[in-house]
Amino acid sequence: MSPTDLDRLSSAIRDVQDFPKEGIVFKDITPVLGDPALFRLAIDGLVEFIDGQRVDKIVGIDARGFIFGAAVADRIGCGLVPVRKKGKLPWKTHEISYALEYGEATVEIHEDALIEGETVLLVDDLLATGGTSAAALELVKRQGGDIIGAAFFIELGFLDGRKVLEAEAAGEFPVKALLTY
Amino acid sequence: MSPTDLDRLSSAIRDVQDFPKEGIVFKDITPVLGDPALFRLAIDGLVEFIDGQRVDKIVGIDARGFIFGAAVADRIGCGLVPVRKKGKLPWKTHEISYALEYGEATVEIHEDALIEGETVLLVDDLLATGGTSAAALELVKRQGGDIIGAAFFIELGFLDGRKVLEAEAAGEFPVKALLTY
Numbered sequence: 399m400s401p402t403d404l405d406r407l408s409s410a411i412r413d414v415q416d417f418p419k420e421g422i423v424f425k426d427i428t429p430v431l432g433d434p435a436l437f438r439l440a441i442d443g444l445v446e447f448i449d450g451q452r453v454d455k456i457v458g459i460d461a462r463g464f465i466f467g468a469a470v471a472d473r474i475g476c477g478l479v480p481v482r483k484k485g486k487l488p489w490k491t492h493e494i495s496y497a498l499e500y501g502e503a504t505v506e507i508h509e510d511a512l513i514e515g516e517t518v519l520l521v522d523d524l525l526a527t528g529g530t531s532a533a534a535l536e537l538v539k540r541q542g543g544d545i546i547g548a549a550f551f552i553e554l555g556f557l558d559g560r561k562v563l564e565a566e567a568a569g570e571f572p573v574k575a576l577l578t579y
Numbered sequence: 580m581s582p583t584d585l586d587r588l589s590s591a592i593r594d595v596q597d598f599p600k601e602g603i604v605f606k607d608i609t610p611v612l613g614d615p616a617l618f619r620l621a622i623d624g625l626v627e628f629i630d631g632q633r634v635d636k637i638v639g640i641d642a643r644g645f646i647f648g649a650a651v652a653d654r655i656g657c658g659l660v661p662v663r664k665k666g667k668l669p670w671k672t673h674e675i676s677y678a679l680e681y682g683e684a685t686v687e688i689h690e691d692a693l694i695e696g697e698t699v700l701l702v703d704d705l706l707a708t709g710g711t712s713a714a715a716l717e718l719v720k721r722q723g724g725d726i727i728g729a730a731f732f733i734e735l736g737f738l739d740g741r742k743v744l745e746a747e748a749a750g751e752f753p754v755k756a757l758l759t760y
Contacts (some may be wrong), residue, residue, distance in 0.1 A: 418666075424669045426670050428669075428670070428689055431658060431661065434656050438653065461641055461642040461645060461667075464643070465639075465645045465646075468647070469653035472618065475619060476615050477612060479609070479613055482642075488595040488598040488609075489593065
């Protein structure tokens with residue numbers, strides 16, 4: 399993806415002050431989603447990360463990860479596996495809890511989501527602290543998925559989520575983001 | 580879409596008893612999402628509904644509607660507008676509340692989501708009672724969107740949501756579902 403294309407994407411992202419709570423500047427990606435050329439460009443960029451590797455399943459994280467994950471899965475012709483907050487998936491699940499700033503959160507994946515050895519790309523809109531993504535990767539590993547990468551539209555570099563995911567990856571797969579702030 | 584293709588999709592859907600609460604039989608679509616051929620077929624079916632009409636924006640409903648909406652938007656090269664439960668969208672919103680069996684729910688759309696006269700296709704995974712979809716259509720109308728249809732992967736016919744949406748449509752656009760139970 400060219401620097402010009404990345405600039406086009408970056409220019410469309412809207413900073414929203416104090417969302418979801420005071421002191422946070424939220425990166426609003428809806429102007430990218432709503433623009434046909436920019437939405438396509440964002441999906442192009444995520445597909446480029448795959449670089450021709452075989453991907454059996456995209457694991458997409460609830461809810462904005464579904465947007466990017468589904469479009470990438472349809473483009474490359476693979477399946478989509480949702481990882482959701484506890485209580486949202488209807489069938490038997492594996493779950494994992496992880497620490498938040500205050501308290502903890504739990505995410506789930508269906509027990510039959512992956513077959514051992516299937517190649518998996520994790521897709522989400524945002525790499526922030528990395529907590530949810532690391533939990534999702536751990537769920538994939540427990541089902542024997544062969545993770546080939548974690549791909550994000552945006553990375554908030556100052557939150558150091560990359561370190562968390564690279565520890566999870568242990569050099570076995572790359573962590574990539576189209577735009578880093 | 581051929582009857583054989585529809586049978587393939589329907590056969591993959593899993594009935595889950597008592598989800599999300601006792602007495603409800605939930606249609607679990609994750610086996611469709613996870614199968615590359617079936618996921619592609621489902622998106623093919625939704626794209627067929629458009630039948631070559633111009634669509635400027637897909638309006639997708641949080642969260643499974645994002646999956647189908649994003650893939651359809653990427654296929655046909657249009658923008659995606661998320662409609663979400665109150666408090667999830669970061670910027671200025673229009674909102675609408677609607678009655679549930681007990682209490683009410685509120686959904687939102689960004690104020691700048693649509694330009695007057697843009698053509699819109701509503702996409703969601705499930706047409707149940709039609710409450711959320713009717714609210715989303717109302718939000719689109721208030722922004723001057725020109726609705727060309729409402730497209731669902733599954734319709735639960737016995738819940739009569741179609742009547743609610745057809746009242747909202749007043750003959751001006753079709754309500755379509757790939758699979759009806």
